Amino acid sequence: MKELILGEQFNYVINNPIRYAKILTKHTIDNFDNLKNLSFLNAPMFFPKTAYKAFIVILAYLLFISVTDSSKHLSAKTRLIFILSFFVVFAMTSTSMYLSYTPVGASFINGYQKRYLFPILLLLLMSLSIKKVELKNKFKYSDLYICYPSALFLTISIIDLLISRI
Secondary structure, three states: OOOOOHHHHHHHHHHOHHHHHHHHHHHHHHHHOOHHHHOOOOHHHHOOOOHHHHHHHHHHHHHHHHHHOOOOOOOHHHHHHHHHHHHHHHHHHHHHHHHHHOOOOOOOOOOOOHHHHHHHHHHHHHOOOOHHHOOOOOOOHHHHHHHHHHHHHHHHHHHHHHHHHO
8 A cells, every 4th residue: 555645645636637626525424324323423522322312313313403493594605604604624634534544545534523513504494594494383492402401311322221221
């Protein structure tokens, strides 16, 4: 296997932009192709036995809040900026891993971890709010932000504890 040489890797990317664009596209698809892949956002640390189920519950909750929250109405331009910002930061993070931790000319990206998505995932979630899918009976989202995740975390932790005892 080839050595990790930053200068040579950088020259490879500059001299083969189409090849690197294909590598980056494949890397993006590999990171977002299924929920099982995304569920490894450090969830097994908290829920060893039920990590995937916990992730699905938390993701459903986040999507519900993101789509139905009508407290902020973002323009189409702002949504587009958020989405583009997400993918630009994702590409920059992936490129830094490609330059630093991947052998020269490799067709994959070494060192990228799903936890790098945490800070930028909010940009995608904020761009999901749909004005037409507003809830009829208004309730305070601030209550949801505090109570429901805590209850979910506690419930899933208890279930996980019970499963680990069996």
